[in-house]
Every structure is written in structure tokens, then in C-alpha cells.
Amino acid sequence: xxxxxxxxxxxxxxxxxxxxxxxxxxxxxxxxxxxxxxxxxxxxxxxxxxxxxxxxxxxxxxxxxxxxxxxxxxxxxxxxxxxxxxxxxxxxxxxxxxxxxxxxxxxxxxxxxxxxxxxxxxxxxxxxxxxxxxxxxxxxxxxxxxxxxxxxxxxxxxxxxxxxxxxxxxxxxxxxxxxxxxxxxxxxxxxxxxxxxxxxxxxxxxxxxxxxxxxxxxxxxxxxxxxxxxxxxxxxxxxxxxxxxxxxxxxxxxxxxxxxxxxxxxxxxxxxxxxxxxxxxxxxxxxxxxxxxxxxxxxxxxxxxxxxxxxxxxxxxxxxxxxxxxxxxxxxxxxxxxxxxxxxxxxxxxxxxxxxxxxxxxxxxxxxxxxxxxxxxxxxxxxxxxxxxxxxxxxxxxxxxxxxxxxxxxxxxxxxx
Amino acid sequence: xxxxxxxxxxxxxxxxxxxxxxxxxxxxxxxxxxxxxxxxxxxxxxxxxxxxxxxxxxxxxxxxxxxxxxxxxxxxxxxxxxxxxxxxxxxxxxxxxxxxxxxxxxxxxxxxxxxxxxxxxxxxxxxxxxxxxxxxxxxxxxxxxxxxxxxxxxxxxxxxxxxxxxxxxxxxxxxxxxxxxxxxxxxxxxxxxxxxxxxxxxxxxxxxxxxxxxxxxxxxxxxxxxxxxxxxxxxxxxxxxxxxxxxxxxxxxxxxxxxxxxxxxxxxxxxxxxxxxxxxxxxxxxx
Numbered sequence: 168x169x170x171x172x173x174x175x176x177x178x179x180x181x182x183x184x185x186x187x188x189x190x191x192x193x194x195x196x197x198x199x200x201x202x203x204x205x206x207x208x209x210x211x212x213x214x215x216x217x218x219x220x221x222x223x224x225x226x227x228x229x230x231x232x233x234x235x236x237x238x239x240x241x242x243x244x245x246x247x248x249x250x251x252x253x254x255x256x257x258x259x260x261x262x263x264x265x266x267x268x269x270x271x272x273x274x275x276x277x278x279x280x281x282x283x284x285x286x287x288x289x290x291x292x293x294x295x296x297x298x299x300x301x302x303x304x305x306x307x308x309x310x311x312x313x314x315x316x317x318x319x320x321x322x323x324x325x326x327x328x329x330x331x332x333x334x335x336x337x338x339x340x341x342x343x344x345x346x347x348x349x350x351x352x353x354x355x356x357x358x359x360x361x362x363x364x365x366x367x368x369x370x371x372x373x374x375x376x377x378x379x380x381x382x383x384x385x386x387x388x389x390x391x392x393x394x395x396x397x398x399x400x401x402x403x404x405x406x407x408x409x410x411x412x413x414x415x416x417x418x419x420x421x422x423x424x425x426x427x428x429x430x431x432x433x434x435x436x437x438x439x440x441x442x443x444x445x446x447x448x449x450x451x452x453x454x455x456x457x458x459x460x461x462x463x464x465x466x467x468x469x470x471x472x473x474x475x476x477x478x479x480x481x482x483x484x485x486x487x488x489x490x491x492x493x494x495x496x497x498x499x500x501x502x503x504x505x506x507x508x509x510x511x512x513x514x515x516x517x518x519x520x521x522x523x524x525x526x527x528x529x530x531x532x533x534x535x536x537x538x539x540x541x542x543x544x545x546x547x548x549x550x551x552x553x554x555x556x557x558x559x560x561x562x563x564x565x566x567x568x569x570x571x572x573x574x575x576x577x578x579x580x581x582x583x584x
Numbered sequence: 585x586x587x588x589x590x591x592x593x594x595x596x597x598x599x600x601x602x603x604x605x606x607x608x609x610x611x612x613x614x615x616x617x618x619x620x621x622x623x624x625x626x627x628x629x630x631x632x633x634x635x636x637x638x639x640x641x642x643x644x645x646x647x648x649x650x651x652x653x654x655x656x657x658x659x660x661x662x663x664x665x666x667x668x669x670x671x672x673x674x675x676x677x678x679x680x681x682x683x684x685x686x687x688x689x690x691x692x693x694x695x696x697x698x699x700x701x702x703x704x705x706x707x708x709x710x711x712x713x714x715x716x717x718x719x720x721x722x723x724x725x726x727x728x729x730x731x732x733x734x735x736x737x738x739x740x741x742x743x744x745x746x747x748x749x750x751x752x753x754x755x756x757x758x759x760x761x762x763x764x765x766x767x768x769x770x771x772x773x774x775x776x777x778x779x780x781x782x783x784x785x786x787x788x789x790x791x792x793x794x795x796x797x798x799x800x801x802x803x804x805x806x807x808x809x810x811x812x813x814x815x816x817x818x819x820x821x822x823x824x825x826x827x828x829x830x831x832x833x834x835x836x837x838x839x840x841x842x843x844x845x846x847x848x849x850x851x852x853x854x855x856x857x858x859x860x861x862x863x864x865x866x867x868x869x870x871x
Contacts (some may be wrong), residue, residue, distance in 0.1 A: 232801070233700070233799065235700050365847055392844065393847070397847075398806065398809070399833075399836055399840070401837055402836075402840035405587055409587060423702065426704065426797050434714075434726075436721060457701075458797075
């Protein structure tokens, strides 16, 4: 840093002194010296400021409460990414400012986002997680012109609609549901019972599946909406038994409902029947697999990322991650979303070179940007800013004593819409 | 018909589980008018003690249930002696705020000690899967809950109705001043009852892990159900709590089966109706 500063100072001072000598007649030696010193000092300060410009990245994630693991996993992903790719891009230091959303908490998140944008003056944000939080920050992000990358909200109709500064490296519900419906019909699952959690994303999944599945010739055998606080599943299991479908589609938010549902499903004896249990990646997320245990064996889900994804990059990443963070949890879809959000930020900042950070140029660059993610090739959509990626149909199996989402079928380049 | 019977069976098993978790709170509230919202935290503690005993120490399932009972009873004595007894004379709001604070502390402590993730439990194979009875396919674990809950109820009722200690407890519930005046060591009776009730909460929590799920937010999820059982049953009444717990359990599963659109709302409606009809609870006495 000092060497660079000094180098920058030398050139303009000599230039300045020549300039002075040619335009000003017989300058008083002493005054010139003072002027030169002042000019040199000013330039040195501005040169140092140039070299030290930092890009502030606001992290709006959940660090405490029932979803607190998510934030901790993100922190480890960030550390690992910076270890691998460095902490500066094009001479700019990448710095992080953390805020804890504590869960789906739109009022709190609105205040935190305001704090990050107005007081901390962040250039880019990662998060917030949970759809209601995302909706709450949309107007602030637009007004403050802060590119904001979604790594944990999957509802359709957010990215590309609520704010021109939204990007997403996670996945969208229809992106997972459509390939799943297609796979189910292809594999002769003609009658499906749909069980979803009774809240926005649950209704979204239900509607998307009904549309895609019936369009392909499938029949909905029945449906149940389960309260988000629900300790007792036996009635729903009985309804499934009565309907006697070929498959059950289940959608629950990441959390206690998933292991509860899987346990109730196994206890009711449904796991031992010919009925197939299918769902979105949330049902067998790496963060819940170990808690669900053997009840999740054989569950078929569609998802963008599995820590068992067979590529050298992913294997190395998972090994590095487990070496430092295996106590906290496993690398999962939201951790890889944070990883890819950093890739977008690094690439986007690098593309602007030495110039001052410009959010609109950042958006123009990232939209349409393609890169290789640990999950496979991804592209950020040119018009919406949402992610286009491979969707894999996976089955939970035990490999080397660990439950894993083993990929069976790949649907390449599935758009988010 | 088979569906209805299966659902009744499931609901009763669920109800008995709620009863075991809630009965201690009902008795101590009836006896001391002490509002202990942290009661549900003891259920969580019981769950963690059981999972820890099974995973780390390799203790068999049934023994670990007893351990959960013992650990929670012992811990509650400590809690009662060190903290709670100083607030017996305090007003309701102080008690509610204090015990709610304890509840949040329990969430943070458990997350710190055992981590924020869900804790799975593997029950022995004779408790998993299903069995056939008169053409019905029923869950073995729920049968275990029914049998264990039923036995506990008998023991409790016998202790309260037929033993000297039981007579003292009833006397304290009826009128603490009169009981104290006739020479009963009400402090001692209360401490013992409190320990027993807390032990039962721990046992219920441990038994619930296989049916519900265990993580640090357990108290927030189940506090409401326990409070409903206590208020619908009537404070201080064991049979009232039993009745209320079975009613809530059965109503919950029936409601979700026949009126799924209402979802979980059914039991709240039922609670409101019972409270309007009998504000003191089903078996509670009018103040």
C-alpha cells in the first residue's frame, strides 16, 4: 500500500512542477515548494483512498432462533470463499456487515435493512431470508439502489417483480415443482395426494404442482393444508391412506415440520407401502437429513444442490467445509446460494475495474452472467435477475453411513419462472 | 368406521401424552396459585436428558425415560428452592414475567449445550411400526403411550385418593391456610408435589420426542397446548386434566380429519366454548 501511494504521488508532482514552470513566470521558489507539498499531500491522500475503497456487503440472515443455523453456515461459506479467492477484488476490499433477522420478521428486517443502507452505506446485500422479509425490504432496496441477492426465499413473483435490484442464487418453487411433476408422470405415478403447510409458499407449491401435474395427465387424489404449528399428523396420514394414491407430494418449510411429517409417515406404516413420497428439496435438505434419520430413506425430491453432487469442485468444497464446520451443519442449498452470491459480487466488482462502484452497472453485468457453481452451470436471467440452473431428481440413500441426496435424473437449464 | 376407530386411538394416545406433560402444572397451580410457564421447559429438558442418555451413554430407552423423570424432578427442586419460592406471594404478572423469562433462558441454554439442530431419537424396534387389532392397523408407539399414560394416571389417582401424602396434597389444594393451621408442613408438601409434577413433565417430554420433535424451540411450540389442558380441565384437578387432555387430543385429530379446512383452529374453538360455559374449567371449582 505505501509503495503504491508513493508511486502515484511521484508522477503527478513532476508533471505539476513542469506545468508550473512553463505557465507561471518566475515563481517564488518558496511558494512553489509549499504548493507542491500541499498538492502532493492531497494527491497522496486521494490515491490512498482509491487503493483502499471497500465494497461493503450487508448480510441480512438469520443468526438466532430456530433457523439460526442458516446464518452460521453462511458465515463459514463466506470465510471459505474468501480464503480461496482472497478478500480484495480489483484493489477493492470486500467487507461484510452482519444483521440478524431472527426469522420471518418483516418489521424488524425493514429496520435492519434501513440501517444497512443508510447508516452503513452497504453497496450490495445478501438476503434477507424468508419471503415476508424480502417483500418488506423491496422498496428500500429500490430507493437505495442496492443490488440484493436472495439466498433463502423461494416464492415465485419476488425477483424481477418487486424490485429491479433483486437477484437470486437460490431457487424458485416452480423451478423445482415442474420437473418433479414431469418426473412423477413419466414414472407412472398417476394419482398424487398433496400435503402442504398452510402458508404462502405452501399454497404456491400446491397451485404450481396441481397445474403442472394435471396438464401432463396426472390426477390429484386429494389435498390437505397443515397448520404451520402442528404437532400431530396422524389425521393427515389417515386421509392419505383413505385416498390410496400412487404418490404423496409434501411441502413444508425447513424446520420441525419436516422431521415430524416424515416420522408420522413412517409410524403410520405408509413408508412400507408402494406409495412414493416426493417433494421439494426442503424435505431432504442436508440440514435436516440427519435429524430425520432413516424415516427419510427413499424420499424423492427435486433440488438444485446436493452435497453428494458428483463433481471435483463440489467434492473439494464439501471436504473443505466439513473440515471447519461439520459441527454446525452440512453444506446445503442455501449455503451454495451464498457461495454463488459471492461469486456474483466478486465478478461484478471485478468487471467495474478501478471505477467507483456503480449499482446499475453491477446489475447490468450480473444479469445475463453465467458461471460454474458447485451445483453445476448456472445463468442469471437477463430480464428478471432470477437463476436458471440444472434441477436434479434425487433419492435419499445411505452412503458410507451418511444419508445423502443421490442424484438420479438431471433437468438441464430450468428457468425460475 | 375403521378410520374413525384408528383416529380415536391416535387422538387418545396424543391426549394422554399431553396429560402427562400438563398434570404437574395443574396441581401446582391449584395448590400454590403459582403460574409456572417454565413447566414446559422441563418437558424439553426431559427430552434432551433422554436423547443424551441414549446417544452418549448407551442407556436403554425405558431406563432413559426414568432418568428423564429423575433428572427433571431433581432439577426442579433446585429451581424451586433457589428461585421460585421467593415469588410465591408475588402477583400473577410478576410470576408470568419471571417464568416466561426462565422459559427463554431455557431455550438459549439448551441451544448452547446441545446445539440448535433437531435431535432425533431411535426407539427400540418393538415400539416401531404397526400391529393389527380387530382389523385395525395401529401404531405400536401410540399403544405404548396409551398403556404408560394409563398406568401413570392410575398411580396418580391412587396416590392422591388413597395415601396420606395424597390427603395432604388435597388439603393444601382445598385451603392452604387451613392445612397449614392443622399442622401440615405445606412448604414440604408443595416442594415434593412440585418435584413430582416436574418429573412427570420431563417424562412426558421424553415420551413425546418420538411422536413430536425436539429442538430448543420446543417450549414455545407446546406451551399453548399445556395451558389449554390446564385451563379446560380446571386447576388442581387430576381427573379434570385427564378429561381435558383426552378431549383436546381427540378433538384435534377428529377436527383435522373431518374438517381439514379448519385445520388446527378446532381445538381453540373448543377451548373458547368450554371457557364460556365453565370459566373455572371442566372439573375446577368456582372461585
